[in-house]
Amino acid sequence: MTMKLYCFGESGNAYKVALALTFSGVEWEPEFVDFFGGATRKPEFRAINVMGEVPVLVDGDTTLTQSGVMLDYISSKSGKLGGRSAAERREVLRWLFWDNHKLSTAIGTTRFQMNFVPEAKRSAEVIAFMQARLKSAYKVLDDHLSQRKWVAGEAMTIADLSCCGYLFYPEPFGFDRAAWPHIDAWLTRISTVPGWKAPYDLMPGSPADRV
Amino acid sequence: MTMKLYCFGESGNAYKVALALTFSGVEWEPEFVDFFGGATRKPEFRAINVMGEVPVLVDGDTTLTQSGVMLDYISSKSGKLGGRSAAERREVLRWLFWDNHKLSTAIGTTRFQMNFVPEAKRSAEVIAFMQARLKSAYKVLDDHLSQRKWVAGEAMTIADLSCCGYLFYPEPFGFDRAAWPHIDAWLTRISTVPGWKAPYDLMPGSPADRV
Numbered sequence: 285m286t287m288k289l290y291c292f293g294e295s296g297n298a299y300k301v302a303l304a305l306t307f308s309g310v311e312w313e314p315e316f317v318d319f320f321g322g323a324t325r326k327p328e329f330r331a332i333n334v335m336g337e338v339p340v341l342v343d344g345d346t347t348l349t350q351s352g353v354m355l356d357y358i359s360s361k362s363g364k365l366g367g368r369s370a371a372e373r374r375e376v377l378r379w380l381f382w383d384n385h386k387l388s389t390a391i392g393t394t395r396f397q398m399n400f401v402p403e404a405k406r407s408a409e410v411i412a413f414m415q416a417r418l419k420s421a422y423k424v425l426d427d428h429l430s431q432r433k434w435v436a437g438e439a440m441t442i443a444d445l446s447c448c449g450y451l452f453y454p455e456p457f458g459f460d461r462a463a464w465p466h467i468d469a470w471l472t473r474i475s476t477v478p479g480w481k482a483p484y485d486l487m488p489g490s491p492a493d494r495v
Numbered sequence: 496m497t498m499k500l501y502c503f504g505e506s507g508n509a510y511k512v513a514l515a516l517t518f519s520g521v522e523w524e525p526e527f528v529d530f531f532g533g534a535t536r537k538p539e540f541r542a543i544n545v546m547g548e549v550p551v552l553v554d555g556d557t558t559l560t561q562s563g564v565m566l567d568y569i570s571s572k573s574g575k576l577g578g579r580s581a582a583e584r585r586e587v588l589r590w591l592f593w594d595n596h597k598l599s600t601a602i603g604t605t606r607f608q609m610n611f612v613p614e615a616k617r618s619a620e621v622i623a624f625m626q627a628r629l630k631s632a633y634k635v636l637d638d639h640l641s642q643r644k645w646v647a648g649e650a651m652t653i654a655d656l657s658c659c660g661y662l663f664y665p666e667p668f669g670f671d672r673a674a675w676p677h678i679d680a681w682l683t684r685i686s687t688v689p690g691w692k693a694p695y696d697l698m699p700g701s702p703a704d705r706v
Contacts, residue, residue, distance in 0.1 A: 335593060335635055346582075352592040353585055371557075374564055381563040382546060384595040393628075409620040417604075424546055 287312040290332070290340040292319050293489040294400070296392060297351040298339035300449035302486045304355050304442055306479050308362035316488040320400070351449075352380045355442035365442045375436040379443035386421045390414050391450040395457035399491070415458040422464050429466035433473065440477065448474055452483055455491070498523040501543070501551040503530050504700040505611070507603060508562040509550035511660035513697045515566050515653055517690050519573035527699040531611070562660075563591045566653035576653045586647040590654035597632045601625050602661040606668035610702070626669040633675050640677035644684060651688065659685055664694055666702070 287305065291298035291314050305312040317323050317338050324336050333340050333349045340347060341354045343361075348354050356377075359366035367373035394414040397406050425447060428435070435443040451459060451471060461468050474480065484490040498516065502509035502525050516523040528534050528549050535547050544551050544560045551558060552565045554572075559565050567588075570577035578584035605625040608617055636658060639646070646654040662670060662682060672679050685691065695701035 334639055335597075348585065348589070350589045350592040350596070353589045356588065357585065374559065374568065377567065378559070378561045378564045381561040381592075381595055384592055385561070385600055386546075389596055389600050407620050407624060409618050410624045413618060413621045428545055 285311075285344050288315050288342045289313070289487075290315045290317050290338055290342070291487045292317050292338060293484045293487045294453075294491065295319070295338050295487070296388060296395075296450035296453060296483070297337075298487060299452070299483045300351050300445050301339050301341060301354045301358070303445045303449070303480070304358045304365060306481070306486065307440070307445070307477060308358055308364040310358060310362055314487050318489075320494060352384055352446065355380065355446060359442050365440065365445070367437055367441060372437045372441075376441050376443045379435050380446050382424075383443075383446040383449075387418075387425070387447060388450055390418050390421065391457055391459070394418065395450065395453065395455055398457055399455040411458075418458060422459070422467065426464040426466045429470045433470070435470075440474065444470070444474060496522075496555050499526050499553045500524070500698075501526045501528050501549055501553070502698045503528050503549060504695045504698045505664075505702065506530070506549050506698070507599060507606075507661035507664060507694070508548075509698060510663070510694045511562050511656050512550050512552060512565045512569070514656045514660070514691070515569045515576060517692070517697065518651070518656070518688060519569055519575040521569060521573055525698050529700075531705060563595055563657065566591065566657060570653050576651065576656070578648050578652060583648045583652075587652050587654045590646050591657050593635075594654075594657040594660075598629075598636070598658060599661055601629050601632065602668055602670070605629065606661065606664065606666055609668055610666040622669075629669060633670070633678065637675040637677045640681045644681070646681075651685065655681070655685060 287310055289298065289301055289305065289312055291302060302314070317329070319338060323329055324338060330336055332347065335349055337349060339351060339354065340349050341357070348357055367376045394411060397411050434440055435447055448471060451467070452475070461471065498521055500509065500512055500516065500523055502513060513525070528540070530549060534540055535549060541547055543558065546560055548560060550562060550565065551560050552568070559568055578587045605622060608622050645651055646658055659682060662678070663686070672682065
């Protein structure tokens with residue numbers, strides 16, 4: 285059965301899942317959610333996800349929210365992109381949590397402030413604060429990748445897809461890819477895996493549609 | 496073998512794990528980390544955890560970081576505090592990710608700014624921004640708990656312990672417990688489980704030590 289991913293192009297969390305679906309060879313189709321038109325605040329959407337967030341993944345009778353849960357589900361179901369031992373699976377999970385805790389949350393907030401909020405409503409102080417936190421996170425990831433090709437284990441896993449999700453977006457959020465050589469090389473490694481597409485090519489909706 | 500938890504009283508993420516260890520009946524002992532004295536920035540500590548964060552859990556040859564991973568490990572190993580089916584386990588994991596993504600990260604930042612940073616270095620704008628985000632998170636949790644006694648499934652799980660961790664701290668961070676009746680009742684439910692202790696009673700170190 286074809287899985288359905290409720291998503292929109294700008295969602296880095298949806299992009300992580302779209303990449304996992306693509307790389308694991310699962311049949312899937314995107315269902316566009318008009319986030320910028322207020323769709324996630326409507327009762328119909330809250331009925332699917334009380335958290336009011338995109339992405340949502342539907343596989344038959346199973347409805348999942350939170351990208352980390354979906355990544356784990358896709359990996360378990362397909363037998364791909366996961367760790368090969370209990371220790372590797374814990375290491376994968378560790379980086380999924382780290383990404384949710386330290387990296388993606390802060391990028392999401394910063395990128396939204398810098399690109400999708402009316403200029404009059406932006407806070408330079410908040411942006412500077414978040415960017416300082418992000419610098420610490422980039423350093424942790426860059427140091428980690430200086431020793432290895434992939435985030436966890438000896439091959440690409442969902443830990444890579446979680447951590448890279450937001451880093452492939454073109455909008456500015458204070459990430460200078462050239463300043464982090466090990467992250468840079470790792471992103472190139474991921475983007476040369478067959479099937480890879482940039483966010484706005486893999487999911488419907490992009491800032492270009494709203495110009 | 497006795498598990499060792501590297502922790503300090505102020506760490507809400509360590510508190511989640513200390514509660515899980517206590518409630519699951521695992522033998523454990525705290526190892527105090529002098530965070531405010533700079534211990535987590537030292538190379539000795541980075542060697543234990545490249546992420547430079549507390550908590551760290553050591554169980555024989557296994558060293559774990561990220562509270563979500565530890566909660567999952569404790570629950571798997573003890574057979575307690577986890578979901579009873581694959582669907583319940585996914586629901587547990589969903590709330591662990593949500594907590595890391597939306598609740599604990601923002602509380603940690605806000606509480607740190609309001610209580611542990613010199614006043615001259617505090618940003619009122621950042622605090623206000625984070626508190627607005629937190630209000631949305633409290634609402635999601637309060638609405639969810641209006642329908643049920645526990646966050647996931649029919650009994651207390653690690654999802655409860657993850658989400659409640661920071662909410663038991665006495666320092667102000669913009670959480671008015673009385674304003675969220677379902678969260679309030681749920682916190683009371685947790686704190687009346689035998690063995691429960693407040694953060695500064697369960698782990699060594701507290702602001703009182705540094706006055």
